[in-house]
Amino acid sequence: MSGGPGPSPLFHALSLNVPAGVTAVTGDEGTGKTSLLRLLATDLSPISGRLATASAAWPDQASVYRQQVFWADLKSPEHDDTLVQARWDALRPSYPHWNDALLQGLVQALDLTPHLHKRLNMLSTGSRRKVMIAAALASGATVTLLDQPFVSLDVASIRIIKGFLNEAATQPSRAWIVADYEAPSDVTLTSVLDL
Template identity: 40%
Template sequence: MIEARGLGWAHPDTPDRPVLAGLTFTIGPGLTLVRGGEGRGKTTLLRLLAGDLAPGAGALVRRPGRALRPSPADPACDPQRARDWLLDQDLPALQADPAAADPLLAALGLVEHIDKPMFMLSTGSRRKVGLLAAALAGAPLTLLDQPFAALDARSCRVVAELLADAAASSTRAWVIADHGRSHWLDDIALAGVIDLGD
């Protein structure tokens, strides 16, 4: 679904200090983990995979189709109700059935928060809203940055179940970025790991 050859990117202000350099990998269906230490380029790589950034070096070939990289933490979302933010994400499951989100809303503990403006939500609750969008999107490519961060144990279990389903997919690719392999992934077969180093 995705092939990178010699992929690189540097901030325009510091072209001599690339954030990413010489990455070669393929990503197929299932669940792929991007791991690396702080500042190693995990989020940058997700943005490249989503098409939000253009490679500065090498080549990145992605199969046509929607790439979803939910970003409910964006301050631009602050005044928007969480429910309205979800509706703006073009989620086919939600458009077909407005009640499709109800089981996950309950499982993630979002029922009492979904009609609040985003600025009133905690970091964890905003992350949960993004995870809800990922679950309902049905996108060929879904990209999640630190999906377990700032979540309670109950929500982490729900996310682990969601990612286990993603890992079993033969048609969709999910890519998650994190500092390492969370113990919540212990029982999940990863399609691949892209290691950016510590």
């Protein structure tokens, strides 16, 4: 490369076709799991190439693409002062297939009712993670990106989320990408990408 050495790209000539169902993205620390999710969510911009869902492409149809891909940084302090219910209310308009009935069921199942009117920074790491996972599951997005969804969760919540993912594995029009060190056990996977 002329002009001196620069940072090497994390992914080079990446071609990825994610099928419907649940795909696990696995790898050790620093292998690019979160970066891949951020790239698919357009939090990171590719140097070249295109990202596309079945009916929209980035950057050609950026707003439609973003409506079809759900991503939320579970660790970001950006929304610390936001109330749980207000965070969901802010996300809802961005996802045309948002399912309020499913969200209410998840609120009950994940024991989030006591937290609805608390600020996100008042929640434990596990409760905060459950808030964003509930939003991801209710979003109705064509592609849902989950980064280490089981970290800091209680066994009952993990069981509920894995049960949901097993149901999602049979949906022919939605893809779920779960990034973690290892593929989740007890979840029916369509594919595994080991970085």
